[in-house]
Amino acid sequence: MKFKQGSDMLTAASLKQARKGNAMLETIIEDKNLLQKLIGFGTSAAYLSDKKEIEKLWREKIDSANLQFPKRLIRHIPAAALIFGLNFFARKFISGNGLKKTLKTIERCRRKGFSVNLDILGETVLSEKDAERYRDAYVSLIKDIGPRLLHGELSISLKCSALYSQANPCAPEFSAKKIAERAALIFEALAYFGGHAYLDAEEYHFKEIYFEVFKRLYCEYGSSVRTVIQSYLKTADDTLYRLTRINKTADPIWIRLVRGAYWDFECFLAEKHGWSEPPVFKEKADTDYNYRYLFRKGLELGFVMVAATHNAESLESFAGLSRETQMLYGLGEKLGATIIRRKIPVRIYMPILYPAGNLTDGIAYLLRRVSETQSSFILKTLKEA
Incomplete structure (x- = not known):
């Protein structure tokens, strides 16, 4: 008692x-x-x-x-x-700390009808040993999780800059070659389980390396390699058209469309360097308009478009057009359940620590995502918790 x-x-x-x-x-x-x-x-x-x-x-x-x-x-x-x-x-936004807790969250999401996308949290890679550890963690994760999922169900997100510590925007092709070589083991492990990986978008100065990495990996592994476009970038439309040059009709490119996660950093860098304009739209309305434009243009150009958003207006606009909707763990479950009832697949983007570690290791990543996500939506989520 x-x-x-x-x-x-x-x-x-x-x-x-x-x-x-x-x-x-x-x-x-x-x-x-x-x-x-x-x-x-x-x-x-x-x-x-x-x-x-x-x-x-x-x-x-x-x-x-x-x-x-x-x-x-x-x-x-x-x-x-x-x-x-x-x-x-x-704990509110990191879905799993180690294998056991990650599996528990995956199972809970599956019971609700959600698919998942796993992203191992980590910030700047300072050495080649760090980059190798990052790659090895994903290979280990794939081998641990893959057998527990249906063939073709495994989905991950990769940070290209974490695969090579010496990546240099002044040498995009060499940097991309090194990143693609290190990523090979990950895609070979994914292939065994029919899985796929999204290459997470990063800062603007990294975009040429990023594009070259995607091109190399897509040409080698097809649509098991998927890309991400940020609608707050003024050059996003150009990126879309560049992708048409390598797109395979029989195995089209999958594009996760997001608004962007580095707005403050891009504006700060532009001011620091004395640029007349940052590479991102200053007004949210312009980013939202570009998001809708890019989604429909992507469909016209033959890409498989995936809406990653919590914006109700965007979701309504793309109902039935998006192959699936992607939402952040800790923010999207209630809205996602409503979408599933409309027979639209929903995938939850799950930030995890793997192997198990200190939860605060992922705090910078999480706060950046919260800074960038609609404040009103987050506040509503917190009040409902």
Whole structure:
């Protein structure tokens, strides 16, 4: 009986913490400046173990922020609370930490009618050993997950820049050659299970390397290699037409269409270099218009288009036209269930840690995605949680 009472108390305490965590997230998401500071804090805190150092880092980030409320309200949060907050946030959007938890989430998604796309979280690769570890993690993941899925069901996302630490935009062909060579083991493992991989889009300066990597791999492995186009890029239309030169009618290119995840970085870089204009649209309305245009133009040009969006208007526009709809884990399940009822396939994009690691390792990635996703949609999701 005492054990049961203790469990009830623990559950109540956990719920209280969860509500506080959601309230904190709502505040952060509504304050763009605080969100950017938290991205910097989360990235650095993952490498700190000393609580005093974590608290010092937090105060530095808060003191340099232009906040909408008094800094004293959050400046002296204890390290334990900061760590809890980061882990709470990470658990909400990281779908699996290690094989066991990843399999559990996959099974839960499948029961709801969703397919999944697995993305191993990781930021900058600093050495060739890091790049080899990244490749080997995917090969291991494929061999662990593949036998548990139907043939052709396995889907992953790859970050090209993580496959070669010395990638240089000034040498796109050489860099692409190195990346494609290292990716070969991944696609050979995928082929055994009939799987496919999307090459995740990255920063604008990497686009020529990215295009060359996709061209090499698609010519070798066909549509098991899939590409991603970002509609916030002013050059996205040109990329679409460049792809027509290599598209195979019998095995067409699959394109995941997204809005883009590096808007702040691209604008910052353009300003830093004194460019008259950034490579991205400044207005969200222009990005949204380009998204709709690119989707329909892609269909006209013979590509298989996949809408990756939580935008209700876009989803309604492409109902019946998109081969499937893709949504982020932690954000898209409720809307996805509605789409499935309309007989439209939904694939959940699942960020995971593999092998198991520290949840805060993925915090920079997650905060960047939240920064870039519609705030109103995220806030609604948090309030429903």
